[in-house]
Amino acid sequence: MKQALAVSGMEALVALALIISPCLAVAQTANKSATKDVAKDVTKTAKKAAKPASANKVVADQAEEKDEVTKDFEKFRAVMEDSNPAELFEVQGEEFWKIKRGPNNVALAETCDLGLGVGVVKGAYVQMPRYFTDADKVMDAERRIVWCMVNKQGFKEADIAKKPFANEGYTPEATSLVTYVAAESRGMPFAVPMTEPHVQDIYELGKEVSNYRAGPYDFSCNTCHGSDGKRIRMQNLPNIASKKGATVAVMGWPGYRLTGNRMLTHQWRMNDCFRQQRFPEPKYLSDTVTSLLTYMTANANGAIYRGPGIKR
Amino acid sequence: MNILRRSVLKGASASGVLAAALAAGLLKPTQVLAADWNKAAFESKEAAGAMKAMGADAAVASKDILVKAPDIAENGAVVPVDVVSNIPNTVSLMVFVDKNPFPLSVAFDFANGAVADVSMRLKMGNTSDVRVVAKTADGKLFVATKEVKVTAGGCGG
Amino acid sequence: MASPMKIRAQLKGDIAEIKILMAHPMETGQRKDPKTNQFFPAHFIQHFSVELGGKVVVQSQVGASVSTNPVFGFKVKGAKAGDKVVVKWQDNKGESRTDEAAVA
Numbered sequence: 001m002k003q004a005l006a007v008s009g010m011e012a013l014v015a016l017a018l019i020i021s022p023c024l025a026v027a028q029t030a031n032k033s034a035t036k037d038v039a040k041d042v043t044k045t046a047k048k049a050a051k052p053a054s055a056n057k058v059v060a061d062q063a064e065e066k067d068e069v070t071k072d073f074e075k076f077r078a079v080m081e082d083s084n085p086a087e088l089f090e091v092q093g094e095e096f097w098k099i100k101r102g103p104n105n106v107a108l109a110e111t112c113d114l115g116l117g118v119g120v121v122k123g124a125y126v127q128m129p130r131y132f133t134d135a136d137k138v139m140d141a142e143r144r145i146v147w148c149m150v151n152k153q154g155f156k157e158a159d160i161a162k163k164p165f166a167n168e169g170y171t172p173e174a175t176s177l178v179t180y181v182a183a184e185s186r187g188m189p190f191a192v193p194m195t196e197p198h199v200q201d202i203y204e205l206g207k208e209v210s211n212y213r214a215g216p217y218d219f220s221c222n223t224c225h226g227s228d229g230k231r232i233r234m235q236n237l238p239n240i241a242s243k244k245g246a247t248v249a250v251m252g253w254p255g256y257r258l259t260g261n262r263m264l265t266h267q268w269r270m271n272d273c274f275r276q277q278r279f280p281e282p283k284y285l286s287d288t289v290t291s292l293l294t295y296m297t298a299n300a301n302g303a304i305y306r307g308p309g310i311k312r
Numbered sequence: 313m314n315i316l317r318r319s320v321l322k323g324a325s326a327s328g329v330l331a332a333a334l335a336a337g338l339l340k341p342t343q344v345l346a347a348d349w350n351k352a353a354f355e356s357k358e359a360a361g362a363m364k365a366m367g368a369d370a371a372v373a374s375k376d377i378l379v380k381a382p383d384i385a386e387n388g389a390v391v392p393v394d395v396v397s398n399i400p401n402t403v404s405l406m407v408f409v410d411k412n413p414f415p416l417s418v419a420f421d422f423a424n425g426a427v428a429d430v431s432m433r434l435k436m437g438n439t440s441d442v443r444v445v446a447k448t449a450d451g452k453l454f455v456a457t458k459e460v461k462v463t464a465g466g467c468g469g
Numbered sequence: 470m471a472s473p474m475k476i477r478a479q480l481k482g483d484i485a486e487i488k489i490l491m492a493h494p495m496e497t498g499q500r501k502d503p504k505t506n507q508f509f510p511a512h513f514i515q516h517f518s519v520e521l522g523g524k525v526v527v528q529s530q531v532g533a534s535v536s537t538n539p540v541f542g543f544k545v546k547g548a549k550a551g552d553k554v555v556v557k558w559q560d561n562k563g564e565s566r567t568d569e570a571a572v573a
Contacts, residue, residue: 092472
């Protein structure tokens with residue numbers, strides 16, 4: 001089934017499918033002209049089409065029902081956020097950060113600089129991606145943490161890259177570390193240092209990458225995420241070029257996904273977007289992914305980060 | 313991972329003592345926690361049997377037990393359920409999901425100031441009643457239910 | 470290998486609101502591994518207890534239908550700031566875990 005979904009399939013509200021039956025009814029009312037540019041599953045918001053409700057009462061009823069169900073879901077999502085299992089990974093990540101590990105038997109807390117000085121975690125996440133002179137690269141949080149694990153603790157990058165993302169019953173150490181580091185920026189505004197020339201360059205690259213069309217569907221990121229008011233089925237698709245949309249896109253990562261009980265990073269999300277576009281997946285910790293993360297996060301600069309999220 | 317675990321245990325003296333007691337064979341693991349696991353109740357395949365095994369089959373319906381759960385669960389693997397018993401001297405709560413393969417989910421005993429106001433998250437395989445039994449200090453039993461619709465599958469994936 | 474719990478205990482008046490997150494697969498024994506077509510063996514927490522200020526306040530028996538990485542919330546009267554909260558769990562394989570926090 002995943003294969004049949006063009007965009008953001010993992011995010012689709014499966015539960016709604018049966019309630020609002022047939023599940024595509026609302027989407028089909030959307031502006032048909034929009035489907036030329038974008039894939040058939042990506043449609044303009046149903047708002048416009050729902051306006052002549054008197055002409056199509058069924059659609060209007062469905063829309064109302066959706067609203068109540070959505071409200072109920074949102075209420076319980078708030079309950080979920082109150083005790084997010086992501087916190088378990090924060091605790092685990094904090095241990096990984098503080099104890100001596102790896103062939104070199106050193107702690108990241110005493111060797112790793114996340115941009116604000118060795119061992120400083122508070123506020124580091126919201127100020128990444130940033131340029132690191134020691135690595136001569138712009139790095140996002142996950143990339144930097146793995147760099148430290150490799151260059152300070154002596155782990156092998158190839159080993160880490162073998163299973164970079166969580167699977168059922170398995171969570172990479174780097175993922176727990178990212179979750180801890182991210183949690184330490186909870187309540188702080190995103191502040192990617194856009195005055196730094198390397199960051200500016202990779203931001204521009206990210207902008208280009210987001211617009212790069214390829215693959216069997218001739219998709220780019222922007223096909224779905226480059227303008228306002230698009231959605232797939234019941235899911236709104238944030239426009240990452242805008243501050244509002246970029247904020248939606250970066251908020252809640254890393255996130256605990258209830259389906260499969262996995263703790264997943266923003267790096268994972270980017271890779272999965274490529275998969276959903278039917279692109280070859282980027283190699284772990286690539287410039288491509290960092291460029292997209294830079295583009296999106298910098299576009300969200302100023303928004304307050306709420307910490308690791310919870311996803312359906 | 314061993315190093316990790318040891319460092320954690322070191323920080324918690326109570327668990328250190330516990331671990332030492334276990335290691336010395338002073339305590340069998342089952343003695344660590346006083347309450348026994350009611351195998352017959354947890355392995356019963358229908359709600360009535362599970363309730364009977366818990367000694368809760370004579371419960372009387374009550375509006376003073378509030379079972380808060382979503383009308384429609386977004387994800388059957390994680391259904392948030394809150395239970396409050398306003399029945400005075402509630403000392404135990406038992407939670408059953410009627411249509412689950414094994415209906416008994418969890419049971420709580422309260423003491424020393426703990427009130428019958430709990431939140432939890434449960435797996436639900438199907439649309440089902442969530443059934444909560446409250447037991448008072450003098451052994452009286454009350455029950456309340458709340459239906460939760462669980463939808464799975466559909467057009468997404 | 471048991472991972473740490475996360476315990477939060479907040480004082481509201483004289484009531485401690487205790488939230489507990491436990492790291493555990495809570496495997497029901499009814500799920501098949503698609504690769505091997507074998508059932509994943511049951512592996513779930515069966516008991517846990519909560520102590521506040523040295524006294525047991527909650528004892529619980531748990532079944533496999535509690536969600537993976539269980540979350541529980543309790544309220545305990547007569548608490549004060551600094552009281553120690555100790556949570557212990559034990560699963561069907563005999564693994565156990567103890568963690569603690571202070572009421573804040």
